[in-house]
Amino acid sequence: MVLLSQKKVEIVMNTLTEEQIYFLQHRIKLKKKSRWLQILANYKGIDINEKMSDQEIEDKLDDWILVDIKDGGYQKRPHKCDCGQALRFQYIIQNKAKGAVRYLGANCFENYLSLPSSVIKDVKKGMYSIDLERDEILLKHKKNLFYPLQAYLHLPLPQDLLDQYEIGIPLTDNQINLVERIHTTFEQERKLASLFQRLTIEQQQFVSKLNQKDRRELLLSIEEGYAESFLHLEDLSEYSETLQKQIQLNLPLLERQKQSVEEWRLAKKRETAFNALTLEQQQFILSLSKEEQTVLLDQIHKPLFYHYDSIKNLPLDDRIKQQVELQLPLLKEQMYQIAQAQNKVERLTK
Structure with missing residues (x-):
């Protein structure tokens, strides 16, 4: 989407009531100031988060603050720059210090602040995106595209969003997505x-003693009708009392x-x-790496593929022969080596 021309913006604006025009313009100013504060704070390396208000961010800054942006109207230049130039858009900034x-x-505005071009670029990009939101609202109003917010008024929605709905200004796609996320969260909480x-x-x-994330996961598991009642407490004596209590409660x-x-x-x-093996088998296993020990012990009861007599004359590493002689399972790479050795012998005997 590209910005509407100023003429088209004015045409749609003229179809709004004075209350709607004031709300929309005021909203744009606040959002642009908020974006400016965030960009400046990031540039200054000031730690901020999404829960902080604009005033809290502003209090951390000791610099030029964007106070207001005045719009004189389509094809009008009622404002003036400090340099004397007539303006439609006037940026009012104040040095806090x-x-x-x-x-x-x-x-x-760009030259006076003496900020790096990358920061100015971010400012312009931010202002542009806010103007796009304005145009989205105007186009939706022109096409009479209104989201049915009345079905979601029971939700804890932001007050500015409710005010926007009450005076008949369409919601942006981002606002609609927010409403639907809040609705999804509300329904999940009700289910929980x-x-x-x-x-x-x-x-x-x-x-009740679990953290929110664990409590949610556990309750949703209950909805699926799943419980680890097959676990025996005596098998879990090495585990924490919390986990044992959880199983005891059939949770x-x-x-x-x-x-x-x-x-x-x-x-x-x-x-x-391991304990069921002979001493010689145990000593051999302990000579392996931890990873090899794990793989081998997991296969200990599986059928053996080779007997010692069938591989003793093959050109193989002595360790493989010893492993087969001890009737221990083989690793995959060892079985591959045996197959390769057998093929080699067959080719030589042909």
């Missing part, structure tokens, strides 16, 4: 509240808890498999 106020046109009420008192007390485990329990079970299974 000295209190000095300057009335500037677009060119002097309903799931929470289905729990026993003891389960509710336990769930589902979180994904990270399930992964942790599964890793614990596999470790126990490997330990059992």
Whole structure:
């Protein structure tokens, strides 16, 4: 989308009421000032976040602040720059440290601030995007495209958005997306509240102590009807009391808890498999890397593919032969080496 011409902006603006015109112009000024403060704060390396108000950001700055942008109207130049040039758009800036106020046109605005070209570029880009939002609103108003916000008035919507709806100004696509995100969050919270009420008192007390993210995941798991009732407490004696209590209450485990329990079970299974081996087999396994030990112990009960007599005369590493002789499973790369050795011998005997 490209900006509307100033003439087209004026034509649509003239179809609005005075209240709507004031609201839209005031909104544009506030958004441009907010964007200016954010860009300047970022340039100055000042730490800000999305929860901070414009006033809080402004309080951190000791520099030129954008106070207002005045629009004299289509084909009119009622304002003046400090350099004497007649202006339609006048940028009013104030130096917080000295209190000095300057009335500037677009060119002097850029030159006076002595900011890097990259910062000026960001300012222009920010102002342009806000003007695009204005044009989006005007085009929607012209085409009578109004979002049915009345169906969402029960939601905790921003007051400026409600005010915009009340005076008959269409919402932008970004505002509509915000409404729908708030609606989705609201419905999820209502669902979670309903799931929470289905729990026993003891389960509710336990769930209430979880952080918001874990509580949400656990409650949604309950909706799916999933619980780790198959786990036995005596098997989890090494785990925290919290996890044991969770299972005792027949509450589902979180994904990270399930992964942790599964890793614990596999470790126990490997330990059992290792203890069942002969001393010679154990010593051989301990000579391997941790990764190789894990892979080998996970395959300990699988059928063996080779017997020692079938590979003892092949050109193989002694370790592979020893491993087969000890009746231990082979790693994939070892089996590949045996297959290669067999092919080599077959070619030589032909």
